[in-house]
Amino acid sequence: MNRRSIVIALAICLAVVALASAFASAFPDGLEWVAEQTGFIESASEAPVIASPLPDYSLPFIASPFWSGLSAGAIGVAIVFGFFWIFRLLFRGRASSTTGQE
């Protein structure tokens, strides 16, 4: 994948995040629904083991649900893609030191 297609692909990801922030269904997901129907929803832990910075895909200090969701989603896209990008840089460094190429 060249740089141009990566940029286009990431723009598509952000568009999906924007659509999700505007239109995602607030209904419980399949597992939550089953848990409610069959009565074990209350066995879910009240407090998380560690506090997450952006719970429920939102930035607490942005009032608009759309912009809050869009910003949180954009951060998520950046973290997930960034993980692989950093991995690639590390891998490149190692590959070039062992083969002397690049």
Add this chain to the structure above:
Amino acid sequence: MHIPDGFLNLPVSGGCALLSAGGLALAIARLKKRFADRLIPVMGVLAAFIFAAQMFNFPVAGGTSGHLMGGVLAAVVVGPMAATLILTVVLIVQCLVFQDGGLIVLGANVFNMAILGTWVGWAIFASIARLGRSTAWRHVGVFFGAWISVVVAATACAGELALSGTVPLRVALPAMAGVHAVIGIGEGIITWLVVAFIGKVKPEMLT
């Protein structure tokens, strides 16, 4: 179907974590030879897309909702082992940053969706595509593989809930498999659409 903490007991969570560690070790070992410079950016883009698509819950009949799991989507493009790593990274970020899916049960979520669902779904896709040997059959394989990946992951989830003593299997299994058989249709359609789109604009990605 991101399991929150509290639904599974510690032995089941621990057992799933061990299974996931084994699956991840296998995936990394199998990938090492193929960890080409070219593959990693594609994995990053797929991971970003799957993360974004997982935010997009679509309504399903009966007041519930579902979103893409993405295991078969990733597997069709980069193979099942790379798909496992992609979904694992997405699940870890969702758990740690967005509080979606519990930390203690992270191993169970990885096992259900990134490993078992993805591998079974990919195997079904590959079998159907190989049997049919045509583009039309490949599409059928993509849809059916994606559908079954969700049903398999939900079935495993039901088993873990039952083993943990949270809910009896005779209650959990039909409910989980039933609702996810419907959500899986969404998975099949989205996966099919995205794979068809990639085939149109970047066919070399699907070889």
